[in-house]
Amino acid sequence: MSNPKDLLIETCLLAGRIMMENGSEVYRVEDTMERIAKNAGEVNSVSYVTATGIFMSLRKDHFTQVENVGDRIINLEKVVAVNRLSREFAEKKIDLATLNAQLKRVNPDTPTFPFWLQVLGAGIVSSTLMYVFGGTWAEFIPTFFVGAIGFYSGTWIKKHVTMRFFDMFFAAFVIGVLAIVFAHFFANMNPDHIIIGAVMPLVPGVAITNSFRDIFAGHMISGQARGVEAVIVASAIAIGIATVLTLLGGLL
Structure with a gap:
């Protein structure tokens, strides 16, 4: 140049x-x-x-x-x-x-973690946070698989569907379906615990934190834009879970 x-x-x-x-x-x-x-x-x-x-x-x-x-x-x-x-x-x-x-x-x-390790990490985060939020050891392994599969499905759909936020909805939907299936076949499992743990890797925690940090630093437009984006992501997750509960709630 x-x-x-x-x-x-x-x-x-x-x-x-x-x-x-x-x-x-x-x-x-x-x-x-x-x-x-x-x-x-x-x-x-x-x-x-x-x-x-x-x-x-x-x-x-x-x-x-x-x-x-x-x-x-x-x-x-x-x-x-x-x-x-x-x-x-x-x-x-x-x-x-x-x-x-x-x-x-x-x-x-810049090196990145291989995808299989990201999926494994999502499963570990899901199962450990499930226990922190009141789950039981009996739900540890199911939550691991539900969280890992949910993370994998969200990443997969993002590569094939260009609609923003649909990946979060789809991942939450898959998580809800799997949680209800486990709870249906195993009476000692609470689907609420599995869902709460499995959606944790999807929650936009960093985006919410950066939104407040930008607002406190005086960058109102960017802070609000990031905040709205985080709210939409959280809403997509909630709608995905609500859709499953509406369609399959009778199995519980």
Whole structure:
């Protein structure tokens, strides 16, 4: 890129987009972008971040660019990777071109847990939280399988159906069906305990936390947008469970 200022804005926007798409708070994204610009010699930069878009401007040049924010997930490893590269740039260990090139490698190079381990983790979280919320050891293994299968089904449907939030509804529906089936065939099991534990991996806890942190930091639009998104996710889970109870409640 021939113009250094174009490269600077592209780098700031890239860093901000990676952080926003992977669960960072708005104030942290804006701070990182402005620090990159400041360390590149642009002390009068302005950044404005929302849940779906990022704006970056250099005051002296009256030049602004916009970057869309895609699907938002939780992967704090990528947020840490961007922060590490930003610190290396601030310490003059790398130049701007190197920072830009390495930021482009964050998404493909950052290691993630294999899918089978994520499913296993979902099962463990489900069964342990079921017991914490008043379940019994007899429900431990069933909740493990229900939580793991629910997480797997939600991830699978997300890859094949583009409708947002439908994956949460489908996963909750599967969890409800399996919980009622276990309770129907095993009298010593409470479907409420199994459902409560199994939906825990689906609950948008980080989104809710970040929503309040953004609001308390003064970012009202982004905080409210994230809060609404979290409420919709929770509603999709609740509707999925309610649908099952309405259709199959007679089996209990």
